[in-house]
Structures are given as C-alpha cells and as structure tokens.
Amino acid sequence: MGTNARSRVTLLAALTAATLGVAGCSSDGGDAGSEGSSGDVVYRDADGECAAEPLEGIDYETASERIAYFEEASTGLPQTEPLPEPVDPSTTVAVLDNGSAVGSIIYAGIEQAAETAGVQLQRIDAGLDAQSVNTAVGSVVESAPDILISPAVDATFFQNHLEALEEAGTTVVYAGNSNAEQFGLLDSHSGRGASLVNGEVLAAAAITFTCGTSTEFVFYRVPEFSFSQVQLEAAEAYLEDTCPDCTLRVVDIPVATMDTTAGDAIVSDLQAHPETDFFITSADQMQIGLKAKQDLAGLDVPGMGQSSLPPNIEQIGSGLQAAGLAVDYNQYSWFMLDEGLRRHQGLEVEYGDWLPWVKAISRVITPATADEYPNGFVAYPGMADDFAALWGK
Numbered sequence: 001m002g003t004n005a006r007s008r009v010t011l012l013a014a015l016t017a018a019t020l021g022v023a024g025c026s027s028d029g030g031d032a033g034s035e036g037s038s039g040d041v042v043y044r045d046a047d048g049e050c051a052a053e054p055l056e057g058i059d060y061e062t063a064s065e066r067i068a069y070f071e072e073a074s075t076g077l078p079q080t081e082p083l084p085e086p087v088d089p090s091t092t093v094a095v096l097d098n099g100s101a102v103g104s105i106i107y108a109g110i111e112q113a114a115e116t117a118g119v120q121l122q123r124i125d126a127g128l129d130a131q132s133v134n135t136a137v138g139s140v141v142e143s144a145p146d147i148l149i150s151p152a153v154d155a156t157f158f159q160n161h162l163e164a165l166e167e168a169g170t171t172v173v174y175a176g177n178s179n180a181e182q183f184g185l186l187d188s189h190s191g192r193g194a195s196l197v198n199g200e201v202l203a204a205a206a207i208t209f210t211c212g213t214s215t216e217f218v219f220y221r222v223p224e225f226s227f228s229q230v231q232l233e234a235a236e237a238y239l240e241d242t243c244p245d246c247t248l249r250v251v252d253i254p255v256a257t258m259d260t261t262a263g264d265a266i267v268s269d270l271q272a273h274p275e276t277d278f279f280i281t282s283a284d285q286m287q288i289g290l291k292a293k294q295d296l297a298g299l300d301v302p303g304m305g306q307s308s309l310p311p312n313i314e315q316i317g318s319g320l321q322a323a324g325l326a327v328d329y330n331q332y333s334w335f336m337l338d339e340g341l342r343r344h345q346g347l348e349v350e351y352g353d354w355l356p357w358v359k360a361i362s363r364v365i366t367p368a369t370a371d372e373y374p375n376g377f378v379a380y381p382g383m384a385d386d387f388a389a390l391w392g393k
Contacts, residue, residue, distance in 0.1 A: 041214040041277040043302060043322070046367040054212025059242040063207035070201055070325070070364040073372075074380040078356040079338060079390065085345055086392045091119040092145040093340065096126040096136060096153040102329060106151050109333025116384060117337060117391050119147075126153050133157035137165075144168035147340035151333075152176035152190075154226075155183045173340045175332075178226045186349065189335050189361075193354040195227040198306055198362075199234025201325060202280040205304040205364070206235075207243055209322055210278050215246040218273065220266065220281035220305075224255040228282035231306070235280065249273065253286060262286040263293050270294070270301050279303035284312045284324045291320040308365060310376045317370030328361045328379035334387050335361070341391065 042052040048071075054060035093114060097107050107123055114121040122145065126136040137158035140148055148170050154177055155162065162183060165172055174185040178192040187193050206217045219235060222228045232250060239246045251269050253262050266286060270276055281287075284305030294300060308316075308324030315321040335357075342349050351357055361379050363369070380386075 042211045044209050044211055046319070048366070048368065050211035052211055052213050054207075055215070057243070057245055058207060058212040058215075060207060060212030063204040063212070063242050066201060066204040067208040067364055070359060070362060071366065071369070073363060073369075074360050076360075076380065077383065077386050077390075078360050079335075082390050083341060083345060083392060084347065087117050087119060087341060089118050089120075091117075091147070091341070091344065092122065092143075093119050093147045093149065093337065094122045094124050094140050094143065094145040095149045096124050096133070096140075096151070098126055098128050098151075098153050100128070100152075103152065105329045106333050109330040110149060110337055112330070112384070113334040113337040113387065116388050116393060117341065118393065119337075119341075128153075130157040134160070137161045140170070141165060141168065145170055146344050147171045147173065147337075149173045149336050149340060150175065150177075151336060155179065155185060159183055171340055171343045173336050173343075175336050176227070178230045186339075186343075187351070188339060189332055189357065190227065192227075192230055193351060194358050195230035196234040197354045197358040198227075198282075198325065199231030200238045201358075201362075201364070202231060202282075202304065202306065203235035203238040203242075203248075205323060205325075206239075206246075206248075206278045206280055209302065209304065212243075214277035215243060216275045216277050217246060218249040218251060218269065218276050218279045220251050220253045220262075220279060220283075220286060222255050222258070222282050223252045225282055231282050249276070253281070253283075255283075258283055258285055263288075263290045266290060267293050267297050267299065270299050271297060276301060281305040282307075284308040287312055287315065287321050287324075291315065304364075308377065310373075313365055313370050313373050313377065316365050316367055319367060322366075324365045326363050326365050326373070326377035328377055331361045331379050331383050334383060338387060338390070 044050050095107055095110050097103050124136050124140060126133050133153055134157050138161060141161050141164045172185060173188055174180050175188040176190040178195055180187040180191055219232050221232055236248055239248055253265060280303060284307055287305060288311045302322035304323045304325060306325040308326040312324045316324055339349055
C-alpha cells in the first residue's frame with residue numbers, strides 16, 4: 001500500500017504538557033548502528049556513512065543524491081542576467097509587513113536590497129487578519145507604487161484590490177504563498193513550486209538519515225501555514241515513488257504552540273507510536289530543546305525540519321539534532337526585489353524548475369557543517385555584490 005493511502009492524520013485537539021515516563025538509556029540518534037524506536041533502523045553517522053544496506057524496494061540512492069545536493073553550499077545566484085536598463089531612482093516599492101518575527105527579518109533584508117538598488121521603499125503594516133490586510137492594500141492602491149512585494153500575506157484578503165493594482169501599473173510580487181494561481185499571480189519565491197521542492201527534500205531526508213532501513217515516518221504539519229500542506233503533499237508523492245511501502249503519519253502542531261508545547265506534543269506522539277523512526281516538519285524550531293524532552297521520556301527519534309534557526313544549528317553542531325534545512329531569509333528578500341525590478345522593466349520572469357532557486361537560499365545542515373554558521377545561516381556570502389552587479393550598481 002502506498003504512502004497516500006496509508007497516511008493517517010492525527011489532530012492534536014488538546015496540547016498539554018506530556019507525561020514523561022519511564023526514563024531509560026538512549027543512544028545518540030546520529031550514530032550509525034544506533035537503534036530507533038522500531039529496533040531495526042540504522043541511522044547515518046556524523047560523517048554521512050551508513051553501517052547497513054537499505055531495505056529492498058527503497059530507492060536510497062535517489063534520496064541520498066537529493067540530500068547530497070542540498071548539503072553542498074551555494075556558490076552563486078541562479079539569476080545571471082543583468083537588468084536591461086539602469087534602475088530608475090524614482091522607482092517606488094511598497095512592502096507588506098505581516099508583523100511576524102520572520103516578517104521583520106524579511107523587511108530588513110528588502111531594506112538593504114532597496115538601498116543597494118537605489119529605489120524608494122515604503123513599509124506597509126499589514127498584519128495577518130483579513131480586515132487589516134485589506135485596509136493596508138487599499139492604501140497601497142491609493143499611492144500606486146511601481147512594485148508591491150507581498151511576502152506571506154494572503155491575497156485572499158486583498159483580492160478585491162488586485163484589479164485596481166493592475167490598472168495602476170503596479171507589479172505585484174507575491175511570495176511565501178501557495179495560492180498564486182488562484183488569483184492570476186506569478187508563483188514566486190517560497191510559493192507552491194518552492195514548497196513542493198522543500199517537501200521532497202524533507203521526504204528524502206527521512207530515507208537518507210535512516211539509511212533506507214526504515215519505513216515508518218511522521219510529518220508534523222503546521223495547519224495555519226498553507227505551504228506546510230503543500231510540503232506534505234510533495235513528501236507523500238516523493239515517498240510513493242522512492243519508498244512505496246513507507247508510512248507517513250501526519251500530526252498537526254498549531255502555530256501558536258511552536259514555542260511552547262510543541263515539543264511535549266511531539267514526545268506524546270512518539271510515545272504513542274513507538275514504530276516511528278524519523279520525523280519531518282515544516283518548522284524546525286519545534287526541535288529546539290526537544291532532545292532533552294526525548295531523553296527524559298526514554299526516546300531517541302531524530303528528525304529534520306525546514307527553516308532552522310540559530311539554536312537549531314547550535315544543536316546540530318552539539319550532536320543534539322540530526323540535521324536541519326536552513327533558509328537564508330535575507331537572500332530570499334533580495335530575490336523578491338530582483339523579481340520586482342525585472343518585471344517592472346518589462347521582462348517576463350519564469351522560474352520553471354524551482355530546484356536551483358530553492359537550493360540557492362537553502363542548505364541541509366549536518367554536524368559536519370554546523371560550525372560554519374556561528375552567527376546564523378548565510379547561503380551565499382557574495383550575494384549582495386552579485387545583485388549589485390546585476391542591477392548595474
């Protein structure tokens with residue numbers, strides 16, 4: 001039976017502190033030959049080696065090649081064509097800021113990019129609820145900027161303004177959302193196409209870090225994030241092709257609990273499902289402090305999530321976490337402005353294969369590479385200089 005047919009959704013209706021019982025000796029999840037919850041799994045060691053052959057029917061080679069590709073550091077930008085014209089200093093750019101911590105990081109990145117490009121930037125406090133977003137975009141329509149960048153602000157809440165923005169000649173860069181096609185917008189960075197790639201990487205990690213010796217995995221989904229569902233769909237499809245006998249359970253972790261009770265919920269789930277050998281998730285911050293909770297519960301189930309934060313990378317370097325899929329939100333911000341400038345100058349932007357674009361801002365961090373990022377993940381240190389050259393600066 002394939003993954004899609006066998007996936008089981010567990011709703012965490014009440015997230016309370018987990019009862020951590022039966023303390024016992026636990027082995028390091030990253031050591032080759034260490035046993036997971038099923039007793040038969042072999043994990044990849046810190047040097048990336050496996051001490052066992054993959055199970056029959058598991059395409060370990062394909063999965064490990066995908067992970068190896070993402071373990072390599074980025075060496076340049078996928079965009080190599082300079083703008084056809086110098087950037088007009090009167091170019092106006094409005095950015096919708098949803099008020100989240102990540103939103104602040106993104107705006108700071110766009111601010112740096114705008115200074116390099118020499119354009120006029122305006123921050124729009126949009127919030128996340130329907131009324132505040134609609135009001136914010138209404139003010140954008142009145143000012144009619146050349147470019148509107150909407151990172152992780154759902155067009156569902158401002159679709160009534162899209163026609164007016166088009167009539168005003170405003171280029172809309174719609175990033176961080178998986179529903180661009182629904183509104184006739186271009187699927188941009190961290191959208192549906194990119195989320196499909198990220199979901200495949202997470203699924204490939206489950207196979208690779210268990211050396212192809214396990215078929216029991218779980219996906220911790222954040223239901224409030226539309227990209228989390230897209231990643232799940234991609235992970236299921238990837239496992240259907242590379243591990244037809246694999247089971248991918250699905251457990252919802254509400255966004256409001258990610259910094260509070262998410263770790264306890266994960267421990268409770270793993271205790272209830274001792275067959276699970278590896279977990280994947282859209283939000284790696286759930287792993288911060290998780291190893292200590294697992295140790296208290298007598299568990300040793302490693303995992304990998306996307307958007308690893310500095311504490312995640314520190315845990316990886318300390319052997320407290322198997323791996324993480326880090327994302328450089330600063331470079332992501334520069335990509336959004338680059339798209340806006342190109343389309344504003346009349347260029348047709350087509351991403352096609354999202355793999356190199358996702359790779360450009362991401363890396364699978366392991367114990368062998370965690371020490372390279374003591375101050376947080378930077379995908380490509382030469383990014384600013386390269387963009388400046390593309391923009392004629």
